[in-house]
Amino acid sequence: MTTVGLRQRPLPYGRRPPVTPVRASGGHARTGLVRAGACFENARLAERPGEPPPVALRSCVVQATRLDTARIRAARRVIDPVFLDTPLYRCEALEPDLGCTVSIKLETANPVRSFKGRGTEVVASLLADSGPRAAVCASAGNLGQALAWSGRGRGLDVTVVASRFATRAKLDRIRALGARLELVDGDHELARERAAAIARCDGIRLVEDSLDIETCEGAATIGLELVDSTPSFDTVLIALGGGALATGVGHAVKALAPEVEVICVQPLGAPALTLSWRQRRVVTTESTDTIADGVVGRYPIPAVLDDLLLVADDAVLVQEASIIAGMRMLLDHAGLVVEPSAALGVAAILEDRDRFAGRHVVTIVCGSNVDVDAYHRWVGAAAPHGS
Numbered sequence: 001m002t003t004v005g006l007r008q009r010p011l012p013y014g015r016r017p018p019v020t021p022v023r024a025s026g027g028h029a030r031t032g033l034v035r036a037g038a039c040f041e042n043a044r045l046a047e048r049p050g051e052p053p054p055v056a057l058r059s060c061v062v063q064a065t066r067l068d069t070a071r072i073r074a075a076r077r078v079i080d081p082v083f084l085d086t087p088l089y090r091c092e093a094l095e096p097d098l099g100c101t102v103s104i105k106l107e108t109a110n111p112v113r114s115f116k117g118r119g120t121e122v123v124a125s126l127l128a129d130s131g132p133r134a135a136v137c138a139s140a141g142n143l144g145q146a147l148a149w150s151g152r153g154r155g156l157d158v159t160v161v162a163s164r165f166a167t168r169a170k171l172d173r174i175r176a177l178g179a180r181l182e183l184v185d186g187d188h189e190l191a192r193e194r195a196a197a198i199a200r201c202d203g204i205r206l207v208e209d210s211l212d213i214e215t216c217e218g219a220a221t222i223g224l225e226l227v228d229s230t231p232s233f234d235t236v237l238i239a240l241g242g243g244a245l246a247t248g249v250g251h252a253v254k255a256l257a258p259e260v261e262v263i264c265v266q267p268l269g270a271p272a273l274t275l276s277w278r279q280r281r282v283v284t285t286e287s288t289d290t291i292a293d294g295v296v297g298r299y300p301i302p303a304v305l306d307d308l309l310l311v312a313d314d315a316v317l318v319q320e321a322s323i324i325a326g327m328r329m330l331l332d333h334a335g336l337v338v339e340p341s342a343a344l345g346v347a348a349i350l351e352d353r354d355r356f357a358g359r360h361v362v363t364i365v366c367g368s369n370v371d372v373d374a375y376h377r378w379v380g381a382a383a384p385h386g387s
């Protein structure tokens with residue numbers, strides 16, 4: 001495992017969010033984020049003549065992610081409605097085993113069976129309006145499938161680079177949707193290198209998941225839907241890969257409902273971004289070893305880490321056995337076939353029931369693209385939960 005210093009990349013957009021997260025004492029322990037309104041209330045108090053400014057006001061520091069809440073709202077207008085306003089419901093059948101109130105935000109009932117369509121809709125609509133008519137991305141499978149779908153509807157020429165070890169069902173769908181698929185003889189990081197080389201050589205748009213702000217803005221629309229929901233909830237559990245999902249949802253939640261706890265979840269076998277968050281600098285890993293193929297990055301993106309440091313309250317790592325138990329529970333109690341990355345939230349609760357006891361937890365069920373044989377092996381072999 002190697003570490004490199006945190007490098008600031010130029011921000012794609014210079015604007016600050018209209019609801020600005022602020023740092024203040026008494027704010028969130030880890031991120032220092034508090035509701036901007038709380039700070040303004042202190043400002044009014046500070047106006048009292050003869051009284052010193054409250055401590056909270058004295059330590060106010062404006063902090064901003066690369067995202068902008070108004071742009072996230074605008075993104076909703078270009079995303080095909082088939083990806084929007086997804087079901088959010090309390091799943092009482094999961095609760096006896098998990099020991100807390102559990103709600104599911106279901107991102108699998110759409111044409112590409114993952115949340116990635118939200119981001120690719122934003123990317124593709126911009127490209128169709130003004131950009132080059134061709135784009136390339138690296139993908140573990142879901143982004144590629146989503147970009148293929150969004151590009152097909154807009155007459156874009158899409159190339160996807162993936163590892164030849166990627167989930168077969170995902171690769172088949174990418175081809176079926178009409179994208180050109182190039183396989184590399186290595187992992188996702190090699191696919192990223194190759195996609196960048198193709199973009200340079202062919203002069204086409206490189207869609208870099210989690211770095212390209214549109215991918216985060218698309219994912220962030222899930223956060224808007226969550227904060228608009230009733231009843232409100234205490235915690236949201238978010239699968240962490242490259243970070244578009246967590247930084248997007250995290251931004252929306254911290255901007256609009258800062259009291260909600262944002263917890264990212266990664267497998268122990270692919271921990272790079274979680275370790276980076278904990279050490280506040282980019283940590284890379286030599287390899288990954290997990291069935292959660294949607295979250296297998298090894299080289300975190302510095303700008304994404306910067307955002308994650310502002311919006312995440314915690315980042316936890318879970319074991320493979322818990323991921324499998326989570327998939328099995330979602331099948332048995334929620335009737336949901338999910339891919340391993342989508343079971344990370346349930347896995348996190350399973351590994352720390354005490355932490356979540358008495359809380360209302362939302363878990364984003366973010367993908368359901370599995371190889372059927374592998375899925376049956378996993379859930380068939382899983383020990384019944386609670387044993």
Ligand SMILES: Cc1ncc(COP(=O)(O)O)c(C=O)c1O
Binds near residue numbers: 241294341
């Ligand atoms: C099903 C699924 N869950 C989670 C993730 C992680 O999302 P992100 O890379 O935005 O962190 C991905 C990424 O492709 C995914 O496909």
